[in-house]
Amino acid sequence: MTVPVHPLRRGGRDRRFDLRATALFFLLLAILLCVLAFVARTAAGIAERRPLWAGALLMSGVAVAVLCRSGRRRFSAAAYARRAARALEEAAETASTSLSVAAADAPVAAPAGTGVAADLPTPAAPAASGRGEEYLPAESTRALTVPLHPGTEERTEWLGVIDYAELDPDGFEQAIADLCVRDACRDVVVEGGPGDLGADVRAVTPDGRRVIIQCKQYCETNKVGSQDMQRFGGTCFTVHEADVAAVVTTSDFTEPALEYARQCGIVCVNGPELRAWTDGTGPSPWERAGIAP
Structure with missing residues (x-):
């Protein structure tokens, strides 16, 4: 039995040096460089003769770029605003809960005439002085x-x-x-x-x-x-x-x-x-x- 043999394909085509294409490329590159040099020289002349116009054009370009960029991030800013609002609401709820717990744990004054002061905690730290200063207990x-x-x-x-x-x-x-x-x-x-x-x-x-x-x-x-x-x-x-x-x-x-x-x-x-x-x-x-x- 004869097995057919498929011819192998070459990985790529042979690239030959094309003198015409190379010359055309360098010609276009030279024209582009000349145009860029002319534009740069013209802009420098305008900036020298009329600096206000040049500044106005520059500011306008910057403003357009900023507006385009801010337009892309409009939705991100809105998301950040929503997150900030939620964080503020959670902080307000936490503060309200802490105040309620502190009011519930407040000590009750002892009855008059018992000879015993209020049932208060005994903190170890001084009330109105730090280290190196005269110490007075609270x-x-x-x-x-x-x-x-x-x-x-x-x-x-x-x-x-x-x-x-x-x-x-x-x-x-x-x-x-x-x-x-x-x-x-x-x-x-x-x-x-x-x-x-x-x-x-x-x-x-x-x-x-x-x-x-x-x-x-x-x-x-x-x-x-x-x-x-x-x-x-x-x-x-x-x-x-x-x-x-x-x-x-x-x-x-x-x-x-x-x-x-x-x-x-x-x-x-x-x-x-x-x-x-x-x-x-x-x-x-x-x-x-x-x-x-």
Whole structure:
């Protein structure tokens, strides 16, 4: 059986050099360049002789181009406008919902004559001052009016019941400042931060002594070590000129840290002692220094 063989087709036709077509191409190109040069020269002459006309023609061309382009984007602009309107409506609904929730969660004032202020939250941040400025606790942090020590007049207890473990480091420092203000200290300043050189809280006791307190908010398993104590001991008396230097922590101290503190005269207040100071059943750091306030 004979299988027919189809002839293969060539991928393309042979292109031969055509002198006539090439010459015609270069002739047309030369004519086009001459016309462009003539137009450019004429435009330059008009711009030189009559610049106002040239400017008007240029502005007209730009305006026509802008109008043509804006016509193409007309529908896109309308879509953007619809999206903006929907976004504004959603923002208005969100704001209305937030206001309704805030009004429902507003605290209710306590009845008169109960001796207890309104059931208000206890913010840790100061009301009208920042770091490095005189610290005054907010009025909303008041809880009870009780005698803090036997034989003393009744004073407002600012903190009430507070869980120091739930505070952030800044809130813990501000809570210690609240205690100083509650115990009639003046010029209370919350320093804190990288450049405080160990002085987180500064205050002046009622009898005029300068108190420098470093706050260590540690968990129960993390004790304040001797290195922390040595860093504080190197600045509290020489740099800050403290009369009473104290380290207050929510945990405890290691034995080397306590030994260094005894040698340098630094007051150590651990977690239970801090709770006693807060409740009014224990002395303050300057009272622990051995001099009655």
